[in-house]
Amino acid sequence: MDQPRRVLHLILCWHMHQPDYRHHDSREFVLPWTYLHATKDYTDMAWHLEQNPGMRAVVNFVPILLEQLEDYAEQFRSGTIRDPLLRLLAREDLSTATPAERDLILDRCFRCNHTSMIEPYPAYRQLRELFRQIENHGRQHFDYLSPQYLADLLTWYHLSWMGETVRRSTELVPRLMSQGALFSHTDRLQLFELIGDLIAGVIPRYRRLAEEGRIELSTTPYYHPIAPLLMDFKSAREAWPEALLPECPAYPGGTERLAFHIDAARASHQRRFGRAASGMWPAEGAISQAVVLQLARHGVSWAASGEGVLVNSLRATGKPLPQKRDYMYRPYQVQDETGELIIRLFFRDDRLSDLIGFEYGKWFARDAVNHFVAELEQIYHQTEAHESPVVSVILDGENAWEYYPYNGYYFLSELYAALAEHPFIRPTTFSDYLAQCTAQSTGASCAVAGQLPRVVAGSWVYGTLSTWIGSPEKNRAWDLMCSAKTGYDLVMARGGLTEERRQAAARQLADCESSDWFWWFGDYNPAASVASFDRLFRDKLANLYRLLDLPVPAALDHPISAGHAGGAPGVEAGGTMRRGS
Numbered sequence: 001m002d003q004p005r006r007v008l009h010l011i012l013c014w015h016m017h018q019p020d021y022r023h024h025d026s027r028e029f030v031l032p033w034t035y036l037h038a039t040k041d042y043t044d045m046a047w048h049l050e051q052n053p054g055m056r057a058v059v060n061f062v063p064i065l066l067e068q069l070e071d072y073a074e075q076f077r078s079g080t081i082r083d084p085l086l087r088l089l090a091r092e093d094l095s096t097a098t099p100a101e102r103d104l105i106l107d108r109c110f111r112c113n114h115t116s117m118i119e120p121y122p123a124y125r126q127l128r129e130l131f132r133q134i135e136n137h138g139r140q141h142f143d144y145l146s147p148q149y150l151a152d153l154l155t156w157y158h159l160s161w162m163g164e165t166v167r168r169s170t171e172l173v174p175r176l177m178s179q180g181a182l183f184s185h186t187d188r189l190q191l192f193e194l195i196g197d198l199i200a201g202v203i204p205r206y207r208r209l210a211e212e213g214r215i216e217l218s219t220t221p222y223y224h225p226i227a228p229l230l231m232d233f234k235s236a237r238e239a240w241p242e243a244l245l246p247e248c249p250a251y252p253g254g255t256e257r258l259a260f261h262i263d264a265a266r267a268s269h270q271r272r273f274g275r276a277a278s279g280m281w282p283a284e285g286a287i288s289q290a291v292v293l294q295l296a297r298h299g300v301s302w303a304a305s306g307e308g309v310l311v312n313s314l315r316a317t318g319k320p321l322p323q324k325r326d327y328m329y330r331p332y333q334v335q336d337e338t339g340e341l342i343i344r345l346f347f348r349d350d351r352l353s354d355l356i357g358f359e360y361g362k363w364f365a366r367d368a369v370n371h372f373v374a375e376l377e378q379i380y381h382q383t384e385a386h387e388s389p390v391v392s393v394i395l396d397g398e399n400a401w402e403y404y405p406y407n408g409y410y411f412l413s414e415l416y417a418a419l420a421e422h423p424f425i426r427p428t429t430f431s432d433y434l435a436q437c438t439a440q441s442t443g444a445s446c447a448v449a450g451q452l453p454r455v456v457a458g459s460w461v462y463g464t465l466s467t468w469i470g471s472p473e474k475n476r477a478w479d480l481m482c483s484a485k486t487g488y489d490l491v492m493a494r495g496g497l498t499e500e501r502r503q504a505a506a507r508q509l510a511d512c513e514s515s516d517w518f519w520w521f522g523d524y525n526p527a528a529s530v531a532s533f534d535r536l537f538r539d540k541l542a543n544l545y546r547l548l549d550l551p552v553p554a555a556l557d558h559p560i561s562a563g564h565a566g567g568a569p570g571v572e573a574g575g576t577m578r579r580g581s
Contacts, residue, residue, distance in 0.1 A: 005445065007426045008380040009390040009433055010419060011346065013058035013304065014045060014397030015281055017224060018065045019516040021536070022082075024508060024543040027071075029083040030536055032108065034068045036161045038199045040407060041398040042069075044163035046205040048412045049215060054420030056427040059206060059397065060281040062220045063268040064514070069202055070272075076196030085109075089154050090192040092185045094147040105150050106131065106142060109157035113402040117160040123180035124156040148182065155183040158191055164409040166198065207273050216429035219269045219277040221261030225513040226468045228288035228457040230254035233478070235288045235457035236465040239312050243466065246475040248482035252489055255294070257513060262298045264510075278431045279303060281394065283515045285348070286465060288457035292334050296342035302331075302430050303345055304394055308463020310347040312456040325382045329389030330447035331434070334455065345452065346430060348394035348460060352376075357395040361403035365410035369418050376425055390433060390447045394460075473521040473561035477537070480555065481512060484544055491548040505547040512540050521561035530563030 021031040081087045084104055110128060118124050134142060159177055167173045172190055209215045228235040231254045236243045269277040279302035280295060287305045295303050314321055332345045352375060360368035383389040401408040419427050437446035461467045488509055517537035520530050538556045545552045
């Protein structure tokens, strides 16, 4: 019988996430990042997978992002648009724009990466330069900007947020870019309708790729909460012993809350993609021993996290940490108290993931691809000859590409082609790898699974939970959450709310539990971005009190965090796999 051929299994996992940007009452979208990433990144990522039949990858969708995509698609179908920028793009006469609407256009339509999304286009640059000249004389002079200026600015902003594959496959986008200025209402309306078509196609395209066996779709607890902190604030001290914790000793009923998010995510995935998700990328890759056991008890067969979590967990065994090649490139088994295998964990190679996420955008595409493949080949040659390494590269599927020329078009095209044609690198998925490498199927085609007696709590960022707890601002937000949850529990226990009100309160609570609000609190983030997310969080929390018929605390009238002055344009463009600093 022939021995299995030794290969390197590469699991490339793209994580897609946006928090809920909708206002609680009007359901207006307060920030536009969901639809902008849909037209630029989710469409491009699908196209590259569609065009490379030999490529396999994992795509992780957070359910609250999918919910918002469906919401946008329904808005276009019904003709009732609840996003102010989209309404303005489609408005026939921009001379009727109110002062608030003019301010919105001028504030929002330069929020992008200027180097890659404004500088290449002379007409867009001219709009920016005119804006700056007038701004230098005082914002009161913005009234001199004509309705045609506003129309051109709205058009260019949305053109710059078009995916490169959209530009290459439609007549409209290159025509408008060539026209450059004096866009008519017909021009803007055609662009508006294209946006609607692109958004409506996102979920069906990924579902089709999954049905064809080209990708695996995974999920995240519904509203993207930091799971270890929901269950136990003290888990932050497992990897960061000196962490300052909130005054509240624990988030009330956190275990049940995490169970809600997990079950809701699995139901969402089944409904939207026609099959259950086998695995999860927990929000920010944040796990603990208790979280892993909870995932397993809810039917999750694999989960993934960051390299730092693995290192901390191995060190906790008291044994010397071996070389990276000897511990990194294998799955790990976690057992429950009875010793039964219940879940397998994979850990991202931080260096390889961050090369794609933060470095390769500065390189020529072919050089970057050759370097990445060479790194994989080196791992292959350094691994013991009796097994095949499995390398997990997990990163943001949306934010990185605005730092690449042409939205990463050449990098992704050449990367997928090189991986699919490589003699011993095998792109695969988590579930396909596990199906091949069961306990009965040992040999050179698989890596020998490691054993983790205990998972030390942490995330992909530094291997700790410091991005979401431990500073005065983050802890204050958790204390506000604890107070709200205590009120929620009391009202729900005594009854009296209508079923509709109870469900609305439950959704609002889950929304407030999202990781994103805590991410943005802190002086390392730019003030304008912090202000947007701070205000949205406090509005959502205040609405929870109103839904519970409880008085809104005066503390929610005051900002939680100020951030710092300045910051790069486009820094608040959503998503979670940002650099952890």
